[in-house]
Amino acid sequence: MNKEKLKVDPIKNGTVIDHITSGKALQVADILNISNSEKEIMIGINLTSRKMGKKDLIKIENREISKEEANSIALISPTATLIIIDDYKVIKKFGIDIPNEIKNHIICPNSNCITNIEGVKTRFELANKNPIEVRCAYCEKKYFIDDVKFSF
Numbered sequence: 001m002n003k004e005k006l007k008v009d010p011i012k013n014g015t016v017i018d019h020i021t022s023g024k025a026l027q028v029a030d031i032l033n034i035s036n037s038e039k040e041i042m043i044g045i046n047l048t049s050r051k052m053g054k055k056d057l058i059k060i061e062n063r064e065i066s067k068e069e070a071n072s073i074a075l076i077s078p079t080a081t082l083i084i085i086d087d088y089k090v091i092k093k094f095g096i097d098i099p100n101e102i103k104n105h106i107i108c109p110n111s112n113c114i115t116n117i118e119g120v121k122t123r124f125e126l127a128n129k130n131p132i133e134v135r136c137a138y139c140e141k142k143y144f145i146d147d148v149k150f151s152f
Helices: 025-032 067-076
Strands: 014-021 041-049 053-061 081-086 089-095 101-103 123-129 132-136 142-144
Touching: 014 025, 014 067, 025 041, 025 053, 025 067, 067 101
Parallel strands: none
Antiparallel strands: 014 053, 014 081, 041 053, 081 089, 101 123, 123 132, 132 142
């Protein structure tokens, strides 16, 4: 029996998000708003990884991830790698970087923040990399990344 058997089918075209921090794939799926998608999506959680021990993985058929989505994914899982697939071949593979600023994609948890009262678009700045913490540019409150919600 072949112990190196592929556990997840390859995709013809689309994006693979590999090396997601173990247990974070569902948060990444929320960021990408893929729960209502009709595209073929495969999510692997707690897969064995030589590099990380355990990892999560998401494969999305016929969709390429935007730069803004990649930035938000980096906040949840800075170890993630994006792989672009075309006709079953890897055409691009790259790591993602934690952005210094995120616009419009994080909802400020402060109910008194102007972004929640007057509908001003949000802007958050990276306050700390380990653990990841962001600061609202308007109310100036700091939040750990696991305490905020994303919106696309």
